Each structure stands twice: as C-alpha cells, then as structure tokens.
Amino acid sequence: MHRLFLQFTLIFSSLAVGNAMVSFFRLPLSGSILGMLLLFFSLLTGIIQMEWVEKAANLHLQHMTLLFIPPVIGALVYFHSLHMKIWKLGVIIAGSSLCIIIITGFSVELYEKWKRRCNR
C-alpha cells in the first residue's frame, strides 16, 4: 500500500513540476500534458524506472471512469439550461467524427501505398 502511495507521489510530482514550468515560462500548454511529457522522457532516459510508477499509473488509468462521473453530471445539469438546437450539435459531432475516421484512414492507406511504390 505504501509503495502505491510512493508511486503516486512520483506521478504527482511530475504534474507539479509541469504546472510550475508552465506558469514560470508562460507556456501555451497545459501543465498536465507537460507533466506527462516530463515523465515520458524520464522513463525514456532511464531517470525513472518503469517499476517505480507502473502499478499506480495502471490502477489510475483502469479507474479513470470514476473521474468522469462528476463532469458528466455537471454536463447533464448544464444541458438543461442550454437553449439551443440540439440537432445542430449532433450534425457537427457526427460530421466531424466521420471526417476524422475517413481522412485518417485514407491518409494512412495513401502513405502505405506511396511507401510501397518507393520500395519497389
């Protein structure tokens, strides 16, 4: 149990350093993303070993659903007071999701075809 706590402290420190760097250098990034990149590069360079954070991180990611519950309730409450045509939002969400699927798929396939032609 205390090992899990120590591992979590390490993750939390990455977040704190990330947040501090963002506010100090006035970076246009969120502190949590910078914290993630910091942890990632520390793992890559071996400053932090995988075993030092793995357990806590996996537990955290496994139960990420728990963290979404309060914002979803907030969304339901907010949606009650939102006076706008919901179908418009539906069209935007559906349209851009389709765009992402089709264009990502096509560009990957195009890249693969182009690569194969180069290799020939």
Add this chain to the structure above:
Amino acid sequence: MIESILLCTGITVLAYVIGLKLFKAFNHNVWLNPLYTVTLFLFIFLPLFHFDYKTYETGSTLFSLLMQTAIVSLAIPLFKQWPLIKKHFKKISTGIFVGCVAGFCSTFFLASLFGIKEDIMASLLPKAATLPVALSASGSIGGVPSLTVLFVLTSAMFSFICGPKVLEMFNITSKAAKGLAMGASAQALGASKCLQWGEEEGAMGAIAMTTTALIVSSIIPLFTYFI
C-alpha cells in the same frame, strides 16, 4: 467546503464501486458501463438526498486534481508503445496529424455555418482527444468543460458504432489505417473495438488515442487567436 468535498467524494466512490460490481456481474455488458449507470443513478438520486448539484460540483475538486494526474499517467502507455511508434513514426504522425486537422477544420466549418457561439465552439474543438485532455484543453481556450464531456462522449459513441461500417464502405482495409482511424475518433472505445479485430489494429488504436491527445493539446492553443 471540506465537508462537501468529503461528501461528494464519498458518495461518488461508493456509487462507483457498486456500479463496477454490477458491471462485472453482468459480464461487462457495454450498456452497464459504470459511467452510465452511476451517473444516471447520482443524477436522479442526488436531489432526493437534498444534495444540490452545485454543492456536488464544488465538492468534486479532488476529482479534477486526479484528472490531471491521470493525464500524467498516460506517459506509461505511451512509453510502452514507444518502440512501435518509433518503427512506424512517419505513418502514425502523418495519419493522426492529418486526421486531427481534418477534425478541427470540419468542426470549425460546420460550427461557423450554424452560427454556433464562441464558448460552445471552444468546447467542441478538442473533442477528438481523450476525455481528461479534452477537458483541460477546452478550459484553456474558454470553452465550457462540462459541455466538452458530453461532446467527447457522444462523438466517441458515434464513431464506435458507425466507424467500422464507414471504414468498410470506403474500402479502407489496411490494419494500421483501421486501427489509427478508430483510435483517433473513438479513443478508448475505439481502441477496444480494434483489439477485437486483431493485435496490430489494437496496438495502433491505443497509439492513436495517445498521439491524438498530444497533437490536439499542442494545436488547441493556436485557436485562442481565432476564437
């Protein structure tokens, strides 16, 4: 303040544990995902316990902090995927980058077409990223985070249901293309679908989720100049 944090955290965790038990008891039925059951349960029963939604929201501070550490924890899957990402670096980065830009452009275009207000547009833009990342990105460009939650979840559900058919319709058959497309649009849900197709698709789906989050969060700050 502290009282409401304790109450909110306690109630939510308790409901989540029960919801998770139910989810496991019914063999991980998709519709019994704790996210739906617990949210619905709390949404209906909070007023019955004379628990105001506002108090509940102010009490959820601990969860927003944990959301940030959850983003940091994404470094672990990213690190595990790194050898595969390095091997297919150009393919993955082209696909995801082009896909993300297409997502931004289509959202921006459709929203301007319908005359959507700025704050709602800002909540729509980061919806391709995984939930915690989208939340912080939305807040940073003046969006309404709780709306972003709804947009992220509906677009993930939509892509999860329609994605496979769309890929088939457009004759996209390469394993990497399918995995990346599903992961970029439906995040964790899409990655789980890809895992059913095969190992390579599954790995690509998971990679797409993390890289989309990275790219979205690095492009989003540019939109402060547009909105």
